[in-house]
Amino acid sequence: MRPFDPRLLRYARSSRGLLIALGLLSLVQAGLAIALAALLALSVTAVFEEGDDLAQLSPVVVALLAVVVLRPITLNLQESWSTKASARVKAELSGHVMAQVARLGPGWLVSARRSRLVVLLSSGLDALDEYFARYLPQLVASIVVPIVVIVALALADPLSALIVAVTLPLIPLFMVLVGWRTQVEQQRQWAALQTLGGHFLDVLRGLVTLKIFGRAEGQAVAIGEVSERYRRRTMRVLRISFLSSFTLELLATLSVAIVAVEVGLRLVDGGLTLRTALFVLVLAPEAYLPLRQVGVHYHASQAGLSAADEAFSILETPAPRPPEDTSDLGLTTVTFDDVTVLHDGRVEPSLATTFDITPGQTVALLGPSGGGKSTALDCLLGIEVPTTGEVRAGTCVVPASWRHQIAWMPQRPGFVRGTIADNVRIVAPAASDDEVELALRQSGADFVDELPAGIDTALGEGGAGLSVGQRQRVALARVFVRRTPMAVLDEPTAGLDGATERAVVSAIRTLRGDRTVVVVAHRPALAAEADQTVVIRPPRARGGHRE
Amino acid sequence: MSETSTLRWLVDLARPQQGRLVAAAILGAAAAAASVALMGTAAYLIARASQQPPILTLTVAIVAVRFFGISRAVARYAERLVGHDAAFRVVSDLRVAVYRRVVPLAPARLDDHSSGDVLTRFASDVDTVSDAYLRVFPPFAVAGLVGTLSVAVLAVIDLWVGAALAVGLIVTIAVVPRVVAASTTRAQATLASLRTTHAEQVLEMLEVLPETWVAGTSRPFLDRVHDQRRQLLNAEVQIAGSAGRGQALGTLVAGVTVVACLALGTRSVTSGDVDGVLLAVLVLTPLATFDVAAPLPDAVRRWGAVSAATGRIRELVDREWEPVVSGAVEPSSAAGEHEPAHIELDMVSVRWPGAAEPTVREVSVLVPEGGRIAVVGPSGSGKSTLAMAMAGFLPPESGSVSIDGLDAQSLGQAEWHATVGLLEQRPYLFDTTVAENLLLADPTATRAALDEVLRRVGLAPWLSTLPEGLDTPVGEHGRQLSGGQQQRLGLARLLLSAHPVLVLDEPDEHLDAVSADALMADLLGAARGRTTVVISHRLVPLAGVDEIVVLDGGRVIESGTHGALVARGGWYARTWMREQELAVIAEAAATT
Structure with a gap:
């Protein structure tokens, strides 16, 4: 991966100023390193060759103390600026990503993406702290400091400057070569490492199954063996990847040793003063230091960059732009015209169907599981775009404005921590208490009246505090509270017992009075309410479900 | 748990690898010492060379400089x-130890921890612990060893300079990290709680996004997360730089120490106690020595995470747990063909650990040898809990479960599991091939036997479409398979085992009527010959079983044969009628 992603500058404005600030700070730090080397060389020479005592040396010592105090101040500034910039960049990126996710909609937000997104937005982006606070300053310094140091060395002793100037570029060169080789090895081992790495968790999760088959105890040995195999494979990769820091360290220390010996030999010849020699010796390692630090923080920084990369790839996903239209769903017939949906990576389409939804009618979608009933609803809502065929009203293909005319109850309604009223208002923030109460009554959620706090009863995570059936009715109230011309319900009675199911069915009967209702039914009581039933079968099994 | 006890625990844990860890510490110290020695010998070489002695007298210094130049990188690698x-x-040892502790606890005691995915946390905690041996202990060991060595060498040249370096090092190694840790802990705690709230709000925002996206009401939820992010940003900006304070403070101490060494060394040279040639050594050696302190702030930072992870693991490993069912975990006899068995529940009540009320109350059921019994009832009636109790994963709070007339608890966990096999609501498939998942039940099974058992559960047509056949990977959690296929594969695995009693827990959950009935018919057909208890939410496919038990609120409300229950006109009869209606409607719909 690259050391710096230019997209950071584009998406996170906060990072722009930081680079310039860090560059200037590196200049100051390089200057301080030069001053330190010059002052140390000066003082040692003065005492050793000219026999100065402490009193005569005191101005130099004071100057040294000043340098010694200034160095940590610049370090702290660097850390503080970088961390602040990192915090801003994270806030910017997460804001952009969330806005983009809201644009891309639930069709994009499938479950696999969702869990990654949660990680990215909560802890994933925090990995950028390491990148900004530790890696980036060193990266900037590794460009600025060596140049300044080499210039200073050249002014004092051109030959030593030449040695540093020649060896320094070898470090990135070798690191690239080794890094490239490591990547090949890592890719070769990647799949194996992934599986071995996940083995422990896999076994823990399957513990009940292992116990059922009397294999639980035996797995302890297997865990040991797999860990052992994981270790051996990882070590094979590490032997190569550690070579990159090996070359770095070798070149850095060896170059300093070469400079020291070369300077020493010229001193014997009298071609160099002691002061220059000491100056060169103290300063030379400073040229290599930032590069060594870059190496140290490289791996930690990659986590941050890959988090940023994930954010960028979300930001670069083109959002669908459905056409605009003002058709009123209360008056327009919606037609599914030979609609098929083929999901990524599947050979068989998930849906293939043709039917009409007439305004004011109640349509029940029936059919075996996996037949595409929910996919059909997704097409109607604009969550999915048909692969072939189209969903249209008259001549217009599903416009963005439609979905706001549809009240939808998904198979798995979402809940937030808050009151029952808050949970109804998810889809109608402006609804008054009376409206919320009415909607709850219409949805058959009579139990709310019996609660001491009524609609202000607080719910826990995921609607905790309510039974499945109660949650279902609160979710149904969301359909009532939105006075839309069409209501779409996805298996509203799934998992409910008889009494609750009857309550929900009678609520749906209320609903059909003044709206078009599309309902996915897999129970009889629901299907019986329909004016029209549409059977949706899995496309490949047309004409019979079983093999 | 105190820091010291955590430390001691980590040291004990590493005892078997003591030799390797000590070797690593010595190599690390050698690497750091090499770079200090490089600076020291180079300083001597240059100072001596400036006196223009015969070149031969410098040979040792030159060789030493070159040697240290190379050895640092080698030792570090x-x-x-x-x-x-x-x-x-x-x-690796820790994984095995944690696993052994977890085995008797699953699943009842593990569900006890209500927060988050406990198992994922254990797995990652175990990995975090390795940081102790890589990034926390070694830097301190290296700093201590190399610091002592430098101080000793300098003290031989000049006692005062040695003492100054010793003071400087002790402050950087022992004091600075503590001061920094103390000053950042509170700020970190504030940040952590803000981060948790933020993460929860992100989760909720995404949870309701599908509905709010359709309704066009996502804005308030996005704004709420933004506001929280802003608070987090302010907190982060406020404490920015506090983390770098340790490094800065260390650099300051190092710089002051070097200047002090220069001053003390100058005094000794002026007074004639130390040869002037060595002054460069006295100044440049401390300069290089302080490099060993550079990784310490990072080590302190990581220690926080390591000690938290260690604490959680110790809580699990060291705590005295009461096993769900006592006795050996493994069966005493090798798995062979079991004789058919009967299972009887007598006034059994079951309560989940930590629950206020029992979920199943005073249930009595007898399943004769080879008999087939169905348990039905509304959702939340305790059907699955009953299944768990029959399979020995939850002990009865009162009453007894007996197998072939013997109290199952006296049999021990192993024997119980070997007799009663459970098909979980979502059978767990391991991230390996179809064949490996099946062989779990019977490692001796032939390929032909696997093909046969897959045919019995109706997976033969699916198998024939797989290019890799039995060697097809099922993916993590069996994700490559549909829900129905997972159920069928899980049943195939159970059939392959020798359990004389099978408990099938709602194998048709989440399937539509037609698929559910087909699956159930296949399951019951395939399980023929064994004592079978099937939990179901649909009634249609159950007409063939010997007895149907209806559960509501954890109690048996009615039981009997299909005919008897229909005649009785209770819950069963009503539910049965409704299912019949649907069948008619679905058929009518299908023909139009």
């Missing part, structure tokens, strides 16, 4: 390899 190897070995 060796240290990292040996250290990582040792850490992997420690963690």
